[in-house]
Amino acid sequence: MMGVPIEHYLVLSAILFVIGAYGVIIRKNLIIVLMSLELMLNSANIAFVAFSRALSDMTGHVFMIMALTVAAVEVAVGLALVVAIYMHKETLDIDVLKMLKG
């Protein structure tokens, strides 16, 4: 039926998700943390579309569009916050930015 088994797409999705989560954890640059978040959302999209193909059901594509919208909105708000924080603090080091820490 398919040239590539669906499981390989899922493994690729898992690998990209792990790389993205690792980037969120280890990087200290706020912009790159946001990029790693995009990587994680994108890996979820791969899983959605792969399942959609495997089950011959278009619903996964709709979910992918919703996830895409959320990703775009998140980037817009996140980058606005990044610019505001940089104007205020002159740094993007998330170890310095702990004003909310109790």
Added chain:
Amino acid sequence: MESFIFYLFAVVSIASALLVVSHRNPVVSALSLVLTLFSTAVLFILLLAHFIAVIQVLIYAGAIMVLFIFTVMFLNLRDDALSFDAQGMKLKLATLFVILIIVGYFSHLGFKKGVLLLSQNKNPIPENFGTAEAVAEVLFRDYLLPFELTSILIVVAILGVVVIAKRRLN
């Protein structure tokens, strides 16, 4: 042929994803992210999701990445402003590879033991699978309310961004 394209672009996307999390220059990270998203779009075409692939290139690789690169250039980060990051990156990458090997091992175990039912799906692929017409049919018939609610989300985000940016000007 299909599996060759899949493995080629899977390797490209994983390599550029590693570059995203490991390079110290944010511009290089942003461009690697473009490469990851673009090779993902190729994989979507392999999965017969043509409309989704176009959307991926237009929105992710177009709009979102322009926003990232614009922000990086707008902030004009100097080298010394970035020296806090990317220290001890070799050790961190080594840890990442260990984690990836563990993930690969467990997913291998899971797929060996688990149901491989997904590969034996008997449902026929519809004629217009993945076209804009088919996506719109599902989106506007079955998921009309979530689609409309998405517009509320976007309005809220626009208002939030305007408020954040305005406070900066004062």
